[in-house]
Amino acid sequence: MYVKTYQRAKSFFGEFERKPGDHLTTHYCPGCGHGNLHKYIAEAIDDLGLQDRTIFVNPVGCSVFAYYYMDVGNIQVPHGRAPAAATAIKRAHPDSLVISYQGDGDLAAIGGNEILHAANRGENITVFFINNAIYGMTGGQMAPTTLLGQKTITSPFGRATEREGFPLRVSELLATLEGPTYIERVGLFDNKSRMKARKAVRKALRNQVEGRGFSLVEILSPCPTGWGLTPTESCEWMQEKMVKQFPLGVIKDESASREGWNRYRQVVPAEKLPEILDLTKESTEQFTPTDVPGCYRNPSIKIAGFGGQGLLFLGKLLAEAGMRHAYNVSWIPSYGPEMRGGTANCQVNISTEPIGSPLVSRPSVLIALNRPSLDKFEPEVASGGLIIYDSSLIDRAPERGDVEVIALPATKLADEAGSARAANMVALGAYLGRTNLLDQTGVFKILEKMTKSEDQMAINRRAFDAGARFAMF
Amino acid sequence: MTKELIKGNEAVVKAAILAGCRSFYGYPITPASEITEAAARYFPLAGGTFLQAESEIASINMVYGAAAAGERTMTASSGPGISLMQEGISYLAGSELPCVIVDITRGGPGLGNIAPEQSDYHQVVKGGGHGNYRTIVLAPNSVQEMCDLTFLAFDLADKYRNPAIVMTDGFIGQMMEPVEFPTTSVEAPARPWAVLGNAETRNNLITSIYMSPDELEAHQRHLEAKYARANRGEELFEAYRTDDAEVITIGYGIVSRILKTAVDQAREMGIKAGLFRPITLWPFPDRQIDIIADWTKSFMVVELSNGQMVDDVRLAVNGRRPVNFYSRGGGNVPTVDELLGQLIKVSEDSYVRENISESEELFWGV
Amino acid sequence: MNNEIKNREDRGRVEVSAEECKGCGLCIEACPPHVLELSERLNGHGYHPAAYLGSGCTGCGICFYTCPEPGALTVFTLQAT
Numbered sequence: 001m002y003v004k005t006y007q008r009a010k011s012f013f014g015e016f017e018r019k020p021g022d023h024l025t026t027h028y029c030p031g032c033g034h035g036n037l038h039k040y041i042a043e044a045i046d047d048l049g050l051q052d053r054t055i056f057v058n059p060v061g062c063s064v065f066a067y068y069y070m071d072v073g074n075i076q077v078p079h080g081r082a083p084a085a086a087t088a089i090k091r092a093h094p095d096s097l098v099i100s101y102q103g104d105g106d107l108a109a110i111g112g113n114e115i116l117h118a119a120n121r122g123e124n125i126t127v128f129f130i131n132n133a134i135y136g137m138t139g140g141q142m143a144p145t146t147l148l149g150q151k152t153i154t155s156p157f158g159r160a161t162e163r164e165g166f167p168l169r170v171s172e173l174l175a176t177l178e179g180p181t182y183i184e185r186v187g188l189f190d191n192k193s194r195m196k197a198r199k200a201v202r203k204a205l206r207n208q209v210e211g212r213g214f215s216l217v218e219i220l221s222p223c224p225t226g227w228g229l230t231p232t233e234s235c236e237w238m239q240e241k242m243v244k245q246f247p248l249g250v251i252k253d254e255s256a257s258r259e260g261w262n263r264y265r266q267v268v269p270a271e272k273l274p275e276i277l278d279l280t281k282e283s284t285e286q287f288t289p290t291d292v293p294g295c296y297r298n299p300s301i302k303i304a305g306f307g308g309q310g311l312l313f314l315g316k317l318l319a320e321a322g323m324r325h326a327y328n329v330s331w332i333p334s335y336g337p338e339m340r341g342g343t344a345n346c347q348v349n350i351s352t353e354p355i356g357s358p359l360v361s362r363p364s365v366l367i368a369l370n371r372p373s374l375d376k377f378e379p380e381v382a383s384g385g386l387i388i389y390d391s392s393l394i395d396r397a398p399e400r401g402d403v404e405v406i407a408l409p410a411t412k413l414a415d416e417a418g419s420a421r422a423a424n425m426v427a428l429g430a431y432l433g434r435t436n437l438l439d440q441t442g443v444f445k446i447l448e449k450m451t452k453s454e455d456q457m458a459i460n461r462r463a464f465d466a467g468a469r470f471a472m473f
Numbered sequence: 474m475t476k477e478l479i480k481g482n483e484a485v486v487k488a489a490i491l492a493g494c495r496s497f498y499g500y501p502i503t504p505a506s507e508i509t510e511a512a513a514r515y516f517p518l519a520g521g522t523f524l525q526a527e528s529e530i531a532s533i534n535m536v537y538g539a540a541a542a543g544e545r546t547m548t549a550s551s552g553p554g555i556s557l558m559q560e561g562i563s564y565l566a567g568s569e570l571p572c573v574i575v576d577i578t579r580g581g582p583g584l585g586n587i588a589p590e591q592s593d594y595h596q597v598v599k600g601g602g603h604g605n606y607r608t609i610v611l612a613p614n615s616v617q618e619m620c621d622l623t624f625l626a627f628d629l630a631d632k633y634r635n636p637a638i639v640m641t642d643g644f645i646g647q648m649m650e651p652v653e654f655p656t657t658s659v660e661a662p663a664r665p666w667a668v669l670g671n672a673e674t675r676n677n678l679i680t681s682i683y684m685s686p687d688e689l690e691a692h693q694r695h696l697e698a699k700y701a702r703a704n705r706g707e708e709l710f711e712a713y714r715t716d717d718a719e720v721i722t723i724g725y726g727i728v729s730r731i732l733k734t735a736v737d738q739a740r741e742m743g744i745k746a747g748l749f750r751p752i753t754l755w756p757f758p759d760r761q762i763d764i765i766a767d768w769t770k771s772f773m774v775v776e777l778s779n780g781q782m783v784d785d786v787r788l789a790v791n792g793r794r795p796v797n798f799y800s801r802g803g804g805n806v807p808t809v810d811e812l813l814g815q816l817i818k819v820s821e822d823s824y825v826r827e828n829i830s831e832s833e834e835l836f837w838g839v
Numbered sequence: 840m841n842n843e844i845k846n847r848e849d850r851g852r853v854e855v856s857a858e859e860c861k862g863c864g865l866c867i868e869a870c871p872p873h874v875l876e877l878s879e880r881l882n883g884h885g886y887h888p889a890a891y892l893g894s895g896c897t898g899c900g901i902c903f904y905t906c907p908e909p910g911a912l913t914v915f916t917l918q919a920t
Contacts, residue, residue, distance in 0.1 A: 001917070001918055002851075002852050002915035002916065002917055002918070003915060003916060003918050004913055004914075004915055005851075005898060005900060005914055005915060005916040006900040006903035006904075006912070006913065006914035007903075007910075007913045007914070008909050008910035008913070009909065012909045012910070022884075024856075024858050024859045024910075025858075025859050025861065025884070025908060025911075026907070026908060026909065028907060029861075030861035030862060030863035030886070030907075031861075031863035031864075031865060031907065032907055033907065034907070035906075035907025035908055035909065036904070036905070036906075036907050038909065039904070039906075039907070039909055040904070042909070069909060190869075191869050191871075191901050191904075191905065194869075194901075194904050194905060195901075195904065198904060224863075230864075231863040231864055231865050232864060232865070232868055235865070235868075
């Protein structure tokens with residue numbers, strides 16, 4: 001009794017209904033290697049029993065329509081980007097079998113960066129790289145893999161190194177990386193080479209199933225139409241010419257020693273999310289607003305000085321404390337053109353009213369911790385505003401006669417309190433000491449949370465107190 | 474309800490995770506890097522994937538893959554990176570894949586600088602990629618809106634199977650303000666069309682290629698119908714003191730915040746000023762602008778770009794009222810005083826120019 | 840040829856789906872016992888499809904793996920009943 005032993009794989013559609021025109025044959029030219037590779041892949045998927053779990057990433061090139069034939073999940077992607085898309089597909093569904101199928105234009109030219117990095121990350125995907133030394137779909141232009149001397153439409157005089165450089169050996173290139181697990185180059189030109197190709201396809205897919213990481217099979221494949229040869233002549237040309245430039249064989253294989261390359265995600269229950277996102281931290285304690293003298297209410301504050309003086313921190317502390325005294329607040333760091341020259345500043349609004357413009361262009365409070373800051377921002381201060389400046393670092397007093405000024409030896413007082421770097425805390429003490437804008441106990445509670453060590457907190461307290469004593473009326 | 478003082482860029486990430494987004498693929502760029510940084514921290518903890526891609530081109534194609542594979546996914550960048558993503562955005566729209574892209578705009582063209590601008594309007598709102606497509610564009614002007622509109626962006630992206638872009642300027646991204654986050658998270662909606670690597674979805678196909686002209690045209694008509702639906706109902710805007718306004722300012726993002734204060738100050742001076750703020754830049758709230766054009770005497774559009782949104786305002790106003798335009802660029806942001814000054818100028822002008830024809834429209838500013 | 844072997848039933852058989860064949864001829868080159876040929880007749884696409892000579896197939900399957908078309912060739916093998 002005769003039984004069907006070699007037959008159309010189940011992972012092919014029975015009829016190619018997605019294909020316009022005839023539903024029996026592929027759109028590939030007679031003798032084209034794509035069909036062979038499709039066949040080996042489909043057969044391997046059948047044998048692995050993974051038809052339902054397979055996601056085939058269709059490239060741009062002749063095989064853009066692989067989804068006409070492959071009865072698996074299909075995603076068509078932009079030119080050269082299959083390894084990037086495949087990366088995300090595999091990470092979304094680690095148990096799927098993700099196949100990136102790419103030609104030489106797609107993989108070796110436009111998608112050079114994507115394949116390089118997917119390989120380097122050791123993505124647990126399988127890449128099939130069809131190398132036919134020409135651009136088939138667009139009508140026979142030169143590929144990165146076109147051989148020296150080979151004539152194509154865009155290398156009409158034959159590829160020459162001085163014009164077009166050398167044929168790119170992608171497999172050897174990728175094999176220098178640590179990421180890939182298995183890289184082999186095979187051919188489709190005689191019985192032996194085809195059976196080796198079939199075997200390599202199966203191995204590359206099995207590697208993925210077993211979580212062994214990135215596998216790539218480069219397939220030297222005939223393009224009789226592009227080469228202007230008959231299918232038989234094409235096979236001879238491959239054997240005589242192509243194999244010399246692109247030697248066959250295993251280029252890298254660490255399959256045996258690798259496992260666990262699938263990136264499974266952590267399972268996190270939804271109710272855990274607020275905690276994970278730091279949304280449940282103890283930031284709920286509210287403090288009673290203090291009695292603020294009219295002239296100090298709803299301040300627009302600019303804090304400026306050298307980077308490293310803790311200005312942004314001081315601003316954040318004020319904003320956080322303001323928020324927890326039931327004020328509307330905003331904080332903006334120095335950013336853009338103002339960052340030049342190593343000075344930094346931030347802008348803070350604390351208001352009983354909704355904050356319109358968060359940008360402080362006419363500050364009612366300026367805390368200036370270096371000379372350039374005072375020079376730059378003094379003219380901006382609103383009439384009747386407050387300037388606090390570090391008199392231990394700034395060798396001039398403000399010139400404005402219509403503002404309140406506190407000449408605060410901030411760095412000196414901070415140094416005496418234990419660290420010159422606590423000048424920002426001296427300034428804070430001075431500001432709150434003078435204006436009573438916020439509840440000191442509340443501010444300290446917040447500061448404690450934001451401070452790394454108890455020693456540092458002790459210095460902060462002493463610095464704050466020194467500033468407050470200095471500035472209090 | 475607890476409020477958290479948080480940067481706009483970080484609020485985006487927390488909102489995204491609460492909105493059921495489980496993958497982030499991005500490439501760092503100032504001033505959007507905090508989004509990528511926060512994503513690197515929170516996505517893995519939340520059971521998602523964070524991957525720093527090799528380029529914005531790879532990022533957007535990873536987003537393409539993740540969306541095709543059925544999950545809520547996102548990326549973030551700034552102008553130069555968004556330019557690189559345009560190819561992918563076109564494919565996403567063509568293949569009808571939902572995703573969220575955040576653009577924290579910086580100065581251009583070219584390398585420009587890292588300071589805030591709004592000069593990505595054309596490439597984001599008009600679609601910088603090839604082909605007949607639209608993207609939904611949301612423009613937050615506060616950190617709270619960075620949270621809320623990110624949430625909304627995911628819903629709209631799914632509703633229309635289309636990329637949604639949250640576009641704002643560097644200031645809103647860098648700024649800290651109190652934010653009330655939702656207390657519960659949502660699960661991403663089911664996507665029966667996606668390719669999940671299982672039997673149910675084996676016959677699904679994600680593609681944007683339609684070789685036959687008739688098929689492609691039909692696909693385009695289908696997209697157009699979808700965009701038309703979005704254009705009749707998804708527009709969002711804020712109208713502030715416009716009811717009796719004679720001069721209505723129009724701005725989005727940080728500009729709208731400055732304009733709001735300028736409008737208040739103008740009102741104190743007796744000028745009947747108002748603010749109209751498009752919250753969706755596409756669909757653009759043009760019908761609402763058409764309505765307020767009935768009573769206002771003139772418009773004043775302010776942008777951190779050299780006249781991009783103003784084109785849409787002019788189309789909406791259709792020559793019925795003067796549309797004045799004021800812009801700053803290079804990272805310079807107008808002060809309240811500066812805009813107040815312009816407002817005064819426009820208001821003085823508009824009394825004599827209220828019947829002026831379109832062709833005599835006045836251009837001034839930087 | 841040894842009469843005993845000649846009289847034995849072929850170990851295999853090839854079926855060509857003529858309308859699926861593009862006449863590339865690769866299977867003819869590849870077939871070890873050379874039992875395939877290009878048909879004289881044309882199929883609906885204008886190709887001369889491959890045809891089995893009718894005997895001598897070993898059921899090795901090489902033609903199947905050589906053929907680029909998914910379903911153009913089917914190879915049967917003789918199984919003990």
